[in-house]
Amino acid sequence: MAITMKEAAGARSWVARPNCSLTPILRRGVIALILVASLVISAAFLLAGAWLVLPFAGLELFLLYLALRAIDRRAFDYESIQLDDDSLIVSTRLSSASFQQRFHAAWARVTLEAADGPDPLVCIRSHGHAARVGRLLTPDERRLLFSDLSRHLARPH
Amino acid sequence: MNTASHALDHHDGHHPTGLLRWLTTTNHKDIGTMYLSFSLLMFFVGGAMILGVRAELFQPGLQLMKPEFFNQLIGVHALVMIFAALMPAATGFANWMIPLMIGAPDMALPRLNNWGFWLLPPAALLLTMPFFLALFGIGDGAVATGWTLYAPLSVQGGIGVDFAIFSIHILGISSIMGSINIIATILNMRAPGMTLMKMPLFCWGWLVTAVLLIITLPVLAGGVTMLLTDRHFGTHFFNAAGGGDPILFQHLFWFFGHPEVYILLLPVWGLMPHVLSTFTRKPIYGHTAQVWSFVAIGVLGLIVWAHHFLTSGLPVPALLYFMYSTMSISLPLAVLFFCWIATMWRGAMSFETPMLFALGFIVLFGIAGLTGLVLADVAADAQYHHSYFVVAHFHYALFAGGIMGVMTGVYYWLPKWTGHMYSEKLGKLHFWLTVISFNFTFMPQFFLGLAGMPRRIPDYALQFAEFNAISTVGAFALGLSQLIFAYNVWRCVKGGDKATDRVWEGTEGLEWELSSPPPHHSWETQPVIKAG
Numbered sequence: 001m002a003i004t005m006k007e008a009a010g011a012r013s014w015v016a017r018p019n020c021s022l023t024p025i026l027r028r029g030v031i032a033l034i035l036v037a038s039l040v041i042s043a044a045f046l047l048a049g050a051w052l053v054l055p056f057a058g059l060e061l062f063l064l065y066l067a068l069r070a071i072d073r074r075a076f077d078y079e080s081i082q083l084d085d086d087s088l089i090v091s092t093r094l095s096s097a098s099f100q101q102r103f104h105a106a107w108a109r110v111t112l113e114a115a116d117g118p119d120p121l122v123c124i125r126s127h128g129h130a131a132r133v134g135r136l137l138t139p140d141e142r143r144l145l146f147s148d149l150s151r152h153l154a155r156p157h
Numbered sequence: 158m159n160t161a162s163h164a165l166d167h168h169d170g171h172h173p174t175g176l177l178r179w180l181t182t183t184n185h186k187d188i189g190t191m192y193l194s195f196s197l198l199m200f201f202v203g204g205a206m207i208l209g210v211r212a213e214l215f216q217p218g219l220q221l222m223k224p225e226f227f228n229q230l231i232g233v234h235a236l237v238m239i240f241a242a243l244m245p246a247a248t249g250f251a252n253w254m255i256p257l258m259i260g261a262p263d264m265a266l267p268r269l270n271n272w273g274f275w276l277l278p279p280a281a282l283l284l285t286m287p288f289f290l291a292l293f294g295i296g297d298g299a300v301a302t303g304w305t306l307y308a309p310l311s312v313q314g315g316i317g318v319d320f321a322i323f324s325i326h327i328l329g330i331s332s333i334m335g336s337i338n339i340i341a342t343i344l345n346m347r348a349p350g351m352t353l354m355k356m357p358l359f360c361w362g363w364l365v366t367a368v369l370l371i372i373t374l375p376v377l378a379g380g381v382t383m384l385l386t387d388r389h390f391g392t393h394f395f396n397a398a399g400g401g402d403p404i405l406f407q408h409l410f411w412f413f414g415h416p417e418v419y420i421l422l423l424p425v426w427g428l429m430p431h432v433l434s435t436f437t438r439k440p441i442y443g444h445t446a447q448v449w450s451f452v453a454i455g456v457l458g459l460i461v462w463a464h465h466f467l468t469s470g471l472p473v474p475a476l477l478y479f480m481y482s483t484m485s486i487s488l489p490l491a492v493l494f495f496c497w498i499a500t501m502w503r504g505a506m507s508f509e510t511p512m513l514f515a516l517g518f519i520v521l522f523g524i525a526g527l528t529g530l531v532l533a534d535v536a537a538d539a540q541y542h543h544s545y546f547v548v549a550h551f552h553y554a555l556f557a558g559g560i561m562g563v564m565t566g567v568y569y570w571l572p573k574w575t576g577h578m579y580s581e582k583l584g585k586l587h588f589w590l591t592v593i594s595f596n597f598t599f600m601p602q603f604f605l606g607l608a609g610m611p612r613r614i615p616d617y618a619l620q621f622a623e624f625n626a627i628s629t630v631g632a633f634a635l636g637l638s639q640l641i642f643a644y645n646v647w648r649c650v651k652g653g654d655k656a657t658d659r660v661w662e663g664t665e666g667l668e669w670e671l672s673s674p675p676p677h678h679s680w681e682t683q684p685v686i687k688a689g
Contacts, residue, residue: 019683022345030344037372037459041412045376049394049402050409052386053379060333060375067266067337071345138262138681 005148011084012152014145016136020075027068035061079133081124083152090124090131101131110153112146122146180275183267184677185252190574191274192249193567196242197643199281200560203237204636206230211598211632214625217617227615228301229317233284235304236321239421240328241281243555246563247424248273248335251363253574255339257668257675258357260348260684265341273334280327287317303613305414308395308406312387319388322381329374336367343367348667350686354445357666361448362427365455366420372459373413373420380409404469411462419458421555423451425562426493429515431666432569433497436512437504438663443496450489450496457486464533468542476535483533490526494519509661510584511569514561517592521557525550528603543613546606549599556595564591564642571649572656576674579649583641590638597631 006013038057045053073095080091088103103126113121113132120142122134134142173181182188210230213221222230252270256263264270287299300321302311311318343364347356356364383394384406393399395406430441441447464483467476497519506512528550531537541547564587572578601624606612610621617625656673667684668675 019349020345021347021349021351022341026344030340034368034371038375041372041376041459045379045409045412048405048408050376050379050383050405052382053376053409056375056378056382060371063333064337064340064371067269067341071265071341075345138678140681 011082013080013082014148015081016079016134016141016145018074018077018136020071022068022071022075024072027072031061031065031068034064077136079136081133081149083149088124088153090133092131092133092135094135099131101129103127103129103131105153108153110146110149112143115143120146122149124149181271183263183271185256185264185267185270185679186574186675186677188264188270188274189249189252189254192245192252192277195274195277195281196246196249196563197646199237199241199245201639201643202281202285203234203242204639206234206237208632208636210234211629213615214617215629216626217619217622219616222615224615225301226298228303228613229288229299231613232300232303232321233288236284236300236324237281238555239304239417240325241277241284243421243559243563244328244332245277247363247366247421248332250359250424250428250563250566250570251335251339254570254668255342255360255363256346256679257573257671258360258666259343259346259351260667260680260686261342261346262678262680264338265345266338269334270338273331273338276327276331276334280324280331283320283324283327287315287320290316305410306381306384306406307410308384308387308403309397311384311406312395319385322385325381326378329378332370333374336370339363339367340371348680348684348686354448355686357427358430358441358444358447358451359424359427361451362423362425365451366423369416369420369423369455369458373416376409377413380406380413383409404466407466407469408463411465412459415462415465416455416458418551418554419454421559422562423454425518425559425566426451428562428566428569429497429518430500432511432515432565433500434665435569435661435663436509436515437501437506439500439504440665441496442499442502443492446492447496450492453489454486457482457489461486464538467535467538480533480535484530487526487530494523494526505663509568510579510581510588511565513585513588514565514568517588518557518561518565521553521561521592521595525553525558528553541606543611544606545602545610545612548612549602549606552599552602556599561591561595567642567646569661571646572660573668573671573673573675575650575653576656576672577649577651577653578656579645579653583645583648587638587641587645590641591635594631594634594638598628598635599631601625601628601631 004015038061042054042057077094078092082089083105086105088105088108089100090103091100092098103124107126109125111123111125113123118139120139121132122142122145124131124133134145137145179187179191207230209222210227213219213227252264285299287296290296291298296316298315298317300306300314300317302314302318306318306321343356343360383392386392387394387396387401393401395401395403397403430447434441461479461483463471463475463479467479471479528546532541532547532550568579568584605621605624608621610617658671658673659669660673670684671679
C-alpha cells in the first residue's frame with residue numbers, strides 16, 4: 001500500500017492505492033498458460049480413457065480464476081481526498097463499490113477514531129455526514145494522514 | 158534497496174491467544190510455523206515407521222512382523238514423508254519467507270492459507286488411522302501397495318486403500334490452495350521495483366513448483382478417483398478382464414509422481430544459492446541462468462514420467478523417447494550445479510551449520526543425479542528396476558536433496574524466525590552424524606541393488622545379510638541423530654543468544670532488513686527496490 005500526496009494551484013490531494021505488481025496482461029498470460037497446459041494434458045488423458053482428469057482440472061482452473069479475480073477486484077481500489085479552498089471531496093473504490101462524499105472545506109472536521117487502538121480510522125465529518133478513510137493504509141500511515149489533513153484543514157481557506 | 162527500519166512490534170494484545178490463535182490465524186508467519194511444526198512431527202512419524210522396516214530387515218527371515226504389516230509400513234512411510242513431511246516443510250518455508258523476501262505484508266489470500274494448513278492434520282489422520290482401526294478388528298490395516306498404489310493390487314486391497322485415496326484428495330486440495338496462494342502472492346505482491354527477474358531464486362523455485370502442482374495434481378486426483386470407482390462402483394478403468402488397462406494407472410500416477418520429485422526439490426534448489434552466497438560472501442552466480450534452469454526442469458519434468466516404468470512393456474520408440482528426454486534433464490541440472498560451484502569459487506567461505514548442510518546436499522544430491530542417469534538408461538534399468546539400487550537412488554535424491562535441503566533452510570532462517578541463535582555445536586554434531594549415518598544407511602543399498610536384491614520384501618537371501626545389517630545400524634543412527642535437530646530447534650525457540658537483524662555476515666535480500674524475529678505485520682512500510 002502507498003499513499004501519495006500532490007499539491008498544485010492551492011489544491012491538495014491524497015491518494016492511497018494497494019500495491020499490485022500483477023498487470024492485467026500478465027494475469028491473463030498466467031491463466032492462459034496454465035489453462036492451455038491443463039487442457040492439453042486433460043485432453044490427452046481423455047483420449048486415453050482417463051476422462052476423470054478433466055473435471056478435476058476444470059475445477060482447479062476455476063479456483064485459480066476465482067483467486068486471481070478476487071485479486072483483480074482489489075487491484076483498482078483506491079481512497080482519495082481532494083482539498084481545495086471550498087471543498088473537500090472523499091472518493092473511495094473498495095471491492096468494486098464506489099462512493100463519493102463532498103464536504104465544505106471550512107466546516108469539515110477530521111478526527112482519528114479509536115486512536116489508541118490497533119485499527120484507527122481517519123474520520124471526516126460535517127453537517128451530520130461522515131466519511132471514514134484509511135482502509136488501504138497501515139495504522140502508522142493513517143496517523144500520518146490524520147495529522148497532515150488536520151494541519152491543512154486548520155489553515156484559513 | 159531502500160527500506161524502512163522495522164522495529165519489533167508484536168501487537169500481541171489485539172490477537173487471539175492460545176489454541177484459538179493457531180486455529181484462526183491468517184498471519185503468514187504463524188501458518189508457516191504450523192506447517193513446519195507439523196512437518197517435523199510427521200518426519201518423526203514416518204521415520205519411526207521405516208525404523209520398524211529396517212529392524213525387520215536387520216537379519217534374513219521374518220522376526221518382528223508379518224509381511225502384510227511390513228508392506229503397510231513401507232507404503233505409509235513414503236506417503237507420510239512425501240505428502241506430510243517434505244511438502245509441508247517446503248510450504249512452511251514459502252509461508253514464512255516469500256512475503257519477507259518480496260516485501261509483502263502477508264500472503265495474497267490469508268484465509269485460504271489457513272484452510273490449506275488445517276486440511277493437513279485430518280489427511281494425515283486418515284492415512285494412519287487404518288493402523289489403529291485394525292487393532293479393533295476393523296479392516297486389515299493401512300494401505301499396503303507402496304506409495305505408488307499400482308493397480309490391480311490397489312483395486313484388490315483393503316480399506317487402507319480407500320483411506321489413502323481420500324487422504325490424497327485432501328492433501329491435494331491443501332496443495333492446490335497453497336499453490337494458488339503462492340502464485341497470487343509472488344505475482345501480485347512484489348514490492349515496487351522488484352521485477353520478476355530481480356526476484357529471489359527461492360521465490361522462483363516456488364513459483365515453478367506451484368505451477369507444476371496446479372498442472373499435475375488433477376491427473377493424480379483423476380487417477381485415484383478412477384481407482385476408487387474401480388473398487389466400489391463397478392468401473393473397469395484398470396481391470397484388464399473388463400477391458401481396462403493397469404498400465405494406464407502407472408501413466409496417471411507418474412505423470413504426477415515424477416514432477417512431484419521436482420515439486421519437492423525446486424524450493425530447495427531455490428534456497429541453495431542464497432545459502433552459498435551468504436557463506437562465501439559473494440553474489441549469486443548466474444541468477445538468470447538458474448531461473449531458466451528451474452523453468453526448463455519444470456517443463457522437462459512434465460514429459461519424462463514413463464522412465465519410472467520402463468520395464469512394463471512400453472514400445473521401443475517410447476522407451477527411446479523417455480530415455481533421452483530423462484537424460485536431457487541433466488543439462489539444466491548441470492547448469493544449477495555449475496552455478497552453485499561458481500558461486501563458491503574463490504569465495505571467503507566459512508562453515509556454519511547451514512553451509513555444511515548445503516555442501517553435504519551438493520555432494521550427496523550429485524550422487525542421486527549420477528545414479529539417476531544410470532536408471533534412465535533403458536538397458537541398465539532392465540536390471541536395476543525394482544531393486545534396492547532404486548531405493549538408494551531416490552533416498553539420495555529425497556533425503557540428501559530434500560530433507561537435508563530443508564535442514565539447510567531451517568538452520569539458515571531459524572535465527573530470523575525466532576530471534577535467537579541455535580547451538581552451532583549441536584548443529585555441526587547433527588550434520589556430521591546425519592551425513593555419516595545417511596551414507597551408512599543408503600550406500601550399502603546401491604550394492605544390494607547391484608547384487609540383485611528386490612525392494613519391498615521383508616525377507617531376503619542370505620547373501621544380502623551383511624549390507625542389510627549395516628544399513629539398519631545406519632538407519633537407527635540416522636533416526637536418533639534427528640533428535641539432536643529437534644532438540645536444537647526447540648532450544649532455539651525457547652531462547653539463546655540474541656540474533657541480529659542480518660543474522661549472517663554475508664546476507665543480502667529484503668528479508669534480512671526486518672528485525673529478528675520479524676514484526677507481526679511484516680512490511681508495514683512498503684520497501685522500494687531501486688534499479689541496478
